[in-house]
Amino acid sequence: MRHRTGRVAKRLVFIPVAVFIVITLAFGLVNVLPGDPALLIAGDLASDERLAEIRAELGTDKPIPQRYGEYVHQLFVERSLGDSYFTKRSITDEIIQRFPDTLELVVLGLLGAVLYGTLLGVLSSYFRRRWPDRVSRLSVTITQSIPDFFLGLLLIYLVFYKLGWAPAPVGRLGLLDLPPERVTGAVILDTIIARDWGLLRTAAHHAMLPVITLALFYSSHFAKTSRAVLARAFTSEQVEFARACGLSEMKVVGYAFREARTPVLTYVGILFAALFGGAAIVETVFAWGGIGPWAIEAMTKLDVPAIQGFILVVGLLTLLVYLVLDLVVVALDPRVSYE
Amino acid sequence: MAPLLEVNDLHVEFKSRRRTVYAVNGVNFSIGEGETVGMVGETGCGKSATIRAIIGLLRPPGRIASGSIRLDGEDLTGLDARRLRRIRGAGIGFVPQNPFGALNPVLRIERQFRNVVRAHRRAGRGRIREDALEMLNGVGIADPERILGGYAHELSGGMAQRVVIALAMVLDPPLVVADEPTTGLDLTIQRQILDLIGKMATTRGSSMLLVTHDIGVVAQYCSRLLVMYAGRVVEAGPTNIVLRKPAHPYTEALLSAVPRRGRRLIAAAGAVPTLLSRPVGCYYYDRCRYRGDSRCATETPDLKEVSPGHWAAVFYRKPTMSAQEQAPEKATTQAQAQEDRDGDDAPGTD
Ligand SMILES: Nc1ncnc2c1ncn2[C@@H]1O[C@H](COP(=O)(O)OP(=O)(O)OP(=O)(O)O)[C@@H](O)[C@H]1O
Ligand SMILES: [Mg+2]
Numbered sequence: 001m002r003h004r005t006g007r008v009a010k011r012l013v014f015i016p017v018a019v020f021i022v023i024t025l026a027f028g029l030v031n032v033l034p035g036d037p038a039l040l041i042a043g044d045l046a047s048d049e050r051l052a053e054i055r056a057e058l059g060t061d062k063p064i065p066q067r068y069g070e071y072v073h074q075l076f077v078e079r080s081l082g083d084s085y086f087t088k089r090s091i092t093d094e095i096i097q098r099f100p101d102t103l104e105l106v107v108l109g110l111l112g113a114v115l116y117g118t119l120l121g122v123l124s125s126y127f128r129r130r131w132p133d134r135v136s137r138l139s140v141t142i143t144q145s146i147p148d149f150f151l152g153l154l155l156i157y158l159v160f161y162k163l164g165w166a167p168a169p170v171g172r173l174g175l176l177d178l179p180p181e182r183v184t185g186a187v188i189l190d191t192i193i194a195r196d197w198g199l200l201r202t203a204a205h206h207a208m209l210p211v212i213t214l215a216l217f218y219s220s221h222f223a224k225t226s227r228a229v230l231a232r233a234f235t236s237e238q239v240e241f242a243r244a245c246g247l248s249e250m251k252v253v254g255y256a257f258r259e260a261r262t263p264v265l266t267y268v269g270i271l272f273a274a275l276f277g278g279a280a281i282v283e284t285v286f287a288w289g290g291i292g293p294w295a296i297e298a299m300t301k302l303d304v305p306a307i308q309g310f311i312l313v314v315g316l317l318t319l320l321v322y323l324v325l326d327l328v329v330v331a332l333d334p335r336v337s338y339e
Numbered sequence: 340m341a342p343l344l345e346v347n348d349l350h351v352e353f354k355s356r357r358r359t360v361y362a363v364n365g366v367n368f369s370i371g372e373g374e375t376v377g378m379v380g381e382t383g384c385g386k387s388a389t390i391r392a393i394i395g396l397l398r399p400p401g402r403i404a405s406g407s408i409r410l411d412g413e414d415l416t417g418l419d420a421r422r423l424r425r426i427r428g429a430g431i432g433f434v435p436q437n438p439f440g441a442l443n444p445v446l447r448i449e450r451q452f453r454n455v456v457r458a459h460r461r462a463g464r465g466r467i468r469e470d471a472l473e474m475l476n477g478v479g480i481a482d483p484e485r486i487l488g489g490y491a492h493e494l495s496g497g498m499a500q501r502v503v504i505a506l507a508m509v510l511d512p513p514l515v516v517a518d519e520p521t522t523g524l525d526l527t528i529q530r531q532i533l534d535l536i537g538k539m540a541t542t543r544g545s546s547m548l549l550v551t552h553d554i555g556v557v558a559q560y561c562s563r564l565l566v567m568y569a570g571r572v573v574e575a576g577p578t579n580i581v582l583r584k585p586a587h588p589y590t591e592a593l594l595s596a597v598p599r600r601g602r603r604l605i606a607a608a609g610a611v612p613t614l615l616s617r618p619v620g621c622y623y624y625d626r627c628r629y630r631g632d633s634r635c636a637t638e639t640p641d642l643k644e645v646s647p648g649h650w651a652a653v654f655y656r657k658p659t660m661s662a663q664e665q666a667p668e669k670a671t672t673q674a675q676a677q678e679d680r681d682g683d684d685a686p687g688t689d
Contacts, residue, residue, distance in 0.1 A: 235398070236440065237437055237440030237441050238440055238441060238442065238443055238444070240441075241435055241440075241441035241442070241503070241506075242454075243396055243427065244394055244427055244428065244435070245427065245428040245433070245454075245455040245458065245506060245507070246424050246425060246426070246427040246429060246458045246459055246510075247424075247428075247454055247455065247458045248424065248458060249420075249424075251454060251458065255443055255446075258443070258445050258446075332445065333444075333445055334445060334492070335444055335445070335492050
């Protein structure tokens with residue numbers, strides 16, 4: 001027990017350092033990008049004086065160390081992420097407005113990917129070289145070779161256009177639906193809070209295809225890792241002894257599956273962070289809104305405060321997810337100790 | 340009285356697309372109630388394959404090709420998975436080689452006892468805990484309460500094997516099979532564990548099949564001894580008789596390779612056949628010091644009783660096993676016989 005609390009304590013001590021690194025990265029990545037935002041704002045025909053004026057206004061004419069200092073000051077003292085170069089809106093507001101939608105999509109999509117992927121992995125390793133294994137491998141091959149936007153379009157074509165089982169891909173709700181009262185900003189959660197079950201159905205219906213797209217597309221990661229770990233686990237002495245003691249096959253699968261928990265959770269962490277940008281295309285295809293398309297637009301326009309804000313938020317979120325995962329792994333596995 | 344376990348003409352094959360290993364080739368033996376039987380033989384002779392066939396857990400691609408395994412009269416080879424599962428643990432307890440591998444790493448020991456007991460009968464937590472504590476006491480664990488609340492990785496090798504033995508015997512199976520239960524443990528602890536297994540079987544009155552390399556343990560705890568070679572039992576009988584007056588040249592070679600009691604058996608001269616095909620003639624022909632006429636090269640000897648309760652798979656008793664130095668023609672006969680091995684096992688005599 002002492003070891004385990006020690007491990008957690010070390011992780012907590014590391015957090016301020018990690019936060020500092022994330023801040024520096026958010027600043028550094030943007031400021032080493034080639035290109036001059038002033039040029040993009042003023043257009044190619046602008047005069048040199050006009051450009052200098054804009055640079056002075058944005059602060060991009062100052063030397064990098066000074067800008068870094070101002071950035072840190074702005075974060076910690078003004079507690080602000082700055083304003084967009086183009087819309088002049090506060091980046092914090094922009095992110096708060098879009099973030100919950102993406103979070104909801106990513107959480108549901110990942111949940112689907114984990115469930116479907118590990119199911120494939122279990123079937124594949126338990127029925128090695130038999131038909132469930134072949135079906136599972138086929139699913140993995142297909143979903144990892146189709147690009148996500150194409151998978152989304154394919155599902156729209158089949159499930160919406162041909163079968164009519166899904167609504168048109170017009171966003172979170174139908175065009176005529178009024179959104180629920182904004183509490184968390186996550187539409188599905190807000191319909192639950194508002195106890196508006198009809199609207200919850202609509203929201204869930206609209207979320208179906210994008211969530212399935214993400215779940216299918218990312219399931220192959222979970223299928224492959226869990227298959228690899230479980231294949232070993234099913235022939236392990238531990239599982240053999242469990243069988244020799246007469247445990248039911250369900251219990252035996254449970255014993256084996258415990259081995260796969262840690263790698264699966266690790267993938268959840270990695271993909272969770274990656275999906276905040278990675279889901280952008282799916283968000284675009286389904287007109288979902290969300291933070292991904294916004295961040296991509298910001299990058300193409302060199303909207304420095306927006307890009308920095310995005311990197312910062314995703315980076316901190318990643319840290320948080322890793323910390324939580326670490327705690328979960330420690331709680332689940334008695335062997336883990338910090339050496 | 341019918342024996343508790345009766346293995347009849349058991350054949351086990353490992354059949355993959357490229358090759359087939361004939362690991363067990365017609366094994367016969369039986370174990371009576373309360374009897375402790377030792378099984379020895381050098382590596383690769385099919386001891387584990389036999390044990391695993393008995394508990395129905397041959398590793399793929401292994402399968403029972405033919406033969407029967409009767410526990411209390413019920414043939415286990417044809418049983419459906421459900422019935423077989425009920426027999427594992429409750430009818431036959433299995434003590435594996437590596438105790439660390441065998442215990443679940445993320446479940447408390449108490450939970451593992453609970454899972455094993457509940458796989459076979461309804462029982463409350465308190466009752467199972469009592470049984471587990473009693474078992475752990477029985478296997479010589481001083482502070483069973485602490486062990487029950489802990490995990491496998493907190494145990495030493497000897498302790499882990501004690502826990503495994505307690506788990507394997509908690510349901511009081513009438514038969515316990517142990518496959519080299521001490522490989523991988525320290526030498527001093529090996530003896531303690533083997534002593535413990537022997538003692539447990541005796542005090543609980545269960546029958547036992549013990550695969551071991553330790554002739555001392557066999558001598559001390561096993562009333563009977565089976566000697567295996569190339570997937571066959573070549574000699575079987577009361578331990579003291581087999582050890583003192585081996586009737587099979589292989590047993591003789593094995594015993595002479597043991598410097599003194601308590602040491603591991605080491606390989607006698609020569610190597611076990613690869614078993615990629617069933618040998619023609621006596622399986623021990625190539626290494627036999629006493630091999631006789633062409634009968635040895637073309638016919639496989641079955642076990643026959645050489646003295647009351649003492650069986651050996653030989654054609655000739657030792658006094659007549661003296662036609663040693665006729666190797667040239669014999670070698671040719673053997674080579675020819677090997678060539679026709681794809682055909683039937685027609686026993687050809689000149
Ligand atoms: N999974 C497998 N695939 C192919 N052949 C196998 C497999 N497992 C065992 N064998 C073969 O079966 C034969 C018997 O093996 P077995 O494990 O029963 O020997 P053993 O007597 O237990 O030896 P040891 O003393 O080393 O444990 C050997 O020739 C071995 O190569
Ligand atoms: Mg073995």
